[in-house]
Amino acid sequence: MKNLLLAFIGLLLVGCAASSGGGAASDNADYDFNKRAIDILKPKCEKGNYSACNDLAISYQNLKDHKTAQKYYDKACQNNYQLACTNLANMYQSGLGVDRDKNKALEIFNTSCTNGGAISCYYLGDFYRSGDEGKEPDYVAAMSAYERGCKLGDIPSCTNTGVLYENGLGVAQDESKARNIYRSACFSGDSSACDNLKRMGRKR
Structure with missing residues (x-):
């Protein structure tokens, strides 16, 4: 039913750029799109907009910078933005950019669900x-x-x-x-x- 949530949202974010064509041109468009998104979202995140932190993490994820993505998912999650908690747990469950740790994923899912x-x-x-x-x-x-x-x-x-x-x-x-x-x-x-x-x- 649901695939990895962060990947799905990431596809939505890059959809306009990706639709312009295939191959290297599309890759460059996706890269430029996510770099621009980072420039816009990072100041908002640093000012305490945790929805922006989650979206910022998605852009880093799209650029394969999983360590930085994890950092911003964690920041948003620690400040009770539950969608970021879900995305962080999915990273651990799938081993996407982090060591696969189903117990850690379960802990995050459980806490987030409770909250x-x-x-x-x-x-x-x-x-x-x-x-x-x-x-x-x-x-x-x-x-x-x-x-x-x-x-x-x-x-x-x-x-x-x-x-x-x-x-x-x-x-x-x-x-x-x-x-x-x-x-x-x-x-x-x-x-x-x-x-x-x-x-x-x-x-x-």
């Missing part, structure tokens, strides 16, 4: 739900994280609570409740919820 980071709740739920690297899924913890993310306004988290209800994972199976959740999430714009709702309709 109101809705998207961190989504990734926290995914962490507990997955059974990768030999660990057993913890569907009860996944449901708790998704429910919190949903209450904080992250619609894909809502959809995932529906998935757990539909399949009886971590909760008693309740297909009616799953349909209602999918319907609400679909109306809120989550295409995967719409797909799930259609699929369940075909089961009748």
Whole structure:
């Protein structure tokens, strides 16, 4: 569902430049775009605009300066800008520019989710739900994280609570409740919820 958040936002930031063509010209345009963004965002970040710090980190990430990106994600996260916490945790989870450390990622996701980071709740739920690297899924913890993310306004988290209800994972199976959740999430714009709702309709 969601790919690495910082990469996605990075693509949005460089979209206009990247659309101008391919090859070296496009690479130069992307580089120039991100350098200009850094010149604009860095003073704002230094003055305490932590949204700017997050965007500044994305520009450094696009330029493959992961160490500096980590520095600014951390600065914004330490000042309760939760999207930066999510991006920082994703760096540790994927090993993108830092040593891969899933325990560190889990710690950041958990703290951010507790502090109101809705998207961190989504990734926290995914962490507990997955059974990768030999660990057993913890569907009860996944449901708790998704429910919190949903209450904080992250619609894909809502959809995932529906998935757990539909399949009886971590909760008693309740297909009616799953349909209602999918319907609400679909109306809120989550295409995967719409797909799930259609699929369940075909089961009748």
